[in-house]
Amino acid sequence: MSVGIDESKRVAPESITLTLKAIEQRLDYWLPLSSEREKVSMAMRQGTLAPGKRIRPLLLLLMAQDLGGGSSTTGMLDFACAVEIIHAASLILDDMPCMDNALLRRNQPTIHCQFGEPVALLAVIALVSKAFQIISQAEGIDEKAKNSAVSELAQAIGLQGLVQGQYQDINEGHQPRSQEAIALTNHYKTSTLFCAALQMAAIATGATMTVREHLRHCSFNLGQAFQLLDDLSDGSNETGKDPHQDAGKSTWVNVFGTRKSEKQLREHLDVAYHYFAQACRHRQSTQYFVQQWFEQKLAMII
Amino acid sequence: MSVGIDESKRVAPESITLTLKAIEQRLDYWLPLSSEREKVSMAMRQGTLAPGKRIRPLLLLLMAQDLGGGSSTTGMLDFACAVEIIHAASLILDDMPCMDNALLRRNQPTIHCQFGEPVALLAVIALVSKAFQIISQAEGIDEKAKNSAVSELAQAIGLQGLVQGQYQDINEGHQPRSQEAIALTNHYKTSTLFCAALQMAAIATGATMTVREHLRHCSFNLGQAFQLLDDLSDGSNETGKDPHQDAGKSTWVNVFGTRKSEKQLREHLDVAYHYFAQACRHRQSTQYFVQQWFEQKLAMII
DSSP states (O other): OOOOGGGGGGGOOOHHHHHHHHHHHHHHHHOEEEEEOOOOHHHHHHHHHSSOOOOHHHHHHHHHHHHSSSSSHHHHHHHHHHHHHHHHHHHHHHHHTTOOOEEEETTTEHHHHHHHHHHHHHHHHHHHHHHHHEEEEETTHHHHHHHHHHHHHHHHHHHHHHHHHHHHHHHTTTTOOOOHHEEEHHHIIIIIHHHHHHHHHHHHTOHHHHHHHHHHHHHHHHHHHHHHHHHHTTTTTTTTSSSTTTSSOOHHHHHHHHHHHHHHHHHHHHHHHHHHHHHHOOOOOHHHHHHHHHHHHHHEEE | OOOOOOGGGGOHHHHHHHHHHHHHHHHHHHHHOOOOOOOHHHHHHHHHSSOOHHHHHHHHHHHHTTTTTTTTTTTHHHHHHHHHHHHHHHHHHHHHTEEETEEEEETTHHHHHHHHHHHHHHHHHHHHHHHHHHHHHHHHOOOHHHHHHHHHHHHHHHHTTTHHHHHHHHTTTTSSSHHHHHHHHHHHIHHHHHHHHHHHHHHHHOOOOHHHHHHHHHHHHHHHHHHHHHHHHHHSSTTOOOOTTTTTTHHHHHHHHHHHHHHHHHHHHHHHHHHHHHOSSSSHHHHHHHHHHHHHHHHOOO
16 A cells, blocks of 8 residues: 655645755865866766755655754765765766766766766776764764764675675676566665665664664665666656666666566665654654655656 | 884794784684675675785784784774775775776785776775774774764875875876975875874874874875885886886885985885884884884885
8 A cells, every 4th residue: 555645744845955955065164176177076066066966865854854864964965965976986986987877867967977987087086085083073972972883884895785786786686687686686775775875864863673673674665666667767867867777687676577566676675764754753854855856756767 | 213123022923923813813803704705795794804915904003002002902903903994995996997997905815806997996985884883883982082083084085094195195196296296196195094093003002192193294204205115116016006007106115216216215214114113112012013024015016
């Protein structure tokens, strides 16, 4: 059963716009452009500040609010920026010639096309280390919480996260794969960073281990839904990426077709909503935002 | 004036051997091989555990001891491992085809030659994130110190550290450069990680800001000396790297010759020793170790 949207609980678009602006201003602060000669910092800025959905930092901030923390504090914004910076680094890396060899991202030439491979690579490394530096210096968040956040984010990047996802994708993506194998790759590629975002909100607000466990289940399903949406969008002009990048790949959509994939997506969303409700019993802006967001995107592509 | 070695203050080789063994056992613990199929973890292990000098983690542990901290605690070993892992990641990156395109490192084919470019790249990212994870989980070190260590290490990697050094090296290394420009590149390429190693020892032992400032000056000079030694070794069979990798590059040795470079190296060492003595007034194992180490290496190549 898909949960309908209760109009009265819609998250005000103005509030989202303001939050997005705050995220981008803070990213701009953390990624200054020292001079036009500094190609690496230009690449870091370009890769991160080019228009994007900012879904991960938004989720982090909305969840922090739902859990009763201050989503507008500078420290919480810093956590959100760290997650977005890792996401940006992962996109630059995935686009590299030896990976997906993509030419277009966010409607612009990919970073290695603009700046060359060495600069793109150095920008990835600098972004990853910057994300950890930002967390370690986040204002007004206690020391233990910052260390837990470093640990969560590191886990989402490494062999149990983005690195594993990208490895499986380049290694097995063009071979026939089982439903479970595709789901596992999507888990590493997408769910782990969603998980880090929600966990970091929980860590910063001092949520209980039970809440963190609910959020873990929630983000695993949210990540699957998000990856299915991404696969369903392949070939549409709305992605800002090389069209039909997934042609010949064993994605859910290519193997099981659009209708089954959409059904699967909605099932994952329903499970995610269940855990959202378990984790935040009083405020549910995150869940309502996610519902709105997916309905809007699905309406555009299906 | 070069400081001679007081034989009575030599660091016992057995003590260094034991420390090296402890570092390598702890690296082995942090970089487990899950299965032969896991190419990325194989590359991470190979890049880090292949025989190396381990000079950075050794300096960290010796300095922690000189500053009165327990160098044999697991947490201190973890800090040392994090620094060595970043060093290993930087070597894999610098060897990549789009960087130095090196074939040989530590007498073995470079990581991208063994595992291919995508795996080498993913191993670099996984190693960088693992280093931060290790610091955040280091046993028995207080939370604030762990955050400071994350911040120091991140700074040593990014635009003010290894990334900047590698960028300058590939961009300007093959053009004529001034003495100052070469020293600046060496600062970013080498001194910054030495600096992070000594700062992390100081952070973990709760050293004063004055001590930390002395160690900063010390490591800047130590890094220059180390890079000069590396340049002087180019072409010797002892490096385990592609011989004459620096041919045509504007290194100190290529521009000013062997004799002037050795003189410059000894001047940097003398300044480093001065600051070692300022930082640790009671115990000076680190300084004696460095003296022994450099004399031994210089005797082999000059």
